[in-house]
Amino acid sequence: MQTKYQTSPIPSRSPSSLSNSLRGGSPLPVPVAYRLDCMTAAAKRYKYLRRLVKFRQMDFEFAFWQMLYLFIAPQKVYRNFHYRKQTKSQFARDDPAFLVLLSFWLCASSVGFALVLQLGFWGFVKFLVYVIFVDCIGVGLLIATVFW
Known part of the structure; x- marks a missing residue:
């Protein structure tokens, strides 16, 4: 005889039931590695770039x-x-707020250097491109590769 507080087991395919079967019925939350809603790198990149314009x-x-x-x-x-x-x-x-602030500070420091060095407009543009692609991205990639 079943009382009103007992429930019959209902099979389901929810992430929590999957986690219980993976973890031996443990009531703890699912580890992130087992989550079913993990996004691919391309989806994360698209989401990040879409947020880049929403200040x-x-x-x-x-x-x-x-x-x-x-x-x-x-x-x-x-x-x-x-x-x-x-x-x-x-x-x-x-x-992406950190990236936006970093870009702002790189541009502001490049304007300061261009004024001190008395560069023209195209000299400033070349200097800014050098700062972004060589100093920031290139050296960052080199250091990350060496320490990997």
Whole structure:
């Protein structure tokens, strides 16, 4: 005889039922590696580039906090990225505000250098392209490759 508090098991294919079968019936949440809703790299890139033009949705305060603390106390920024890696299984932020602020500061410093060096408009454009593609991206790729 079944009481009103007993329920019959209903088979389902939800991610939680999958996690219970993968984890031996444990009531703990599914590890991120087993999640079924993980996006591909192309989908993440599309989502990131789409957010690049939506300035109202960007968290500039947090991005500025990260920039400031990279100079003052980088261990706090590392700890923040470590927590993100543990909870979301990704190091990268979903918010492109840091990239927008970095671009702004690169342009502002390039304008300052162009004024000090008395460069013309095309000299400034060439200098800005050099700063972005050689100094920032190229050296970043080289350092990341060496330390990989």
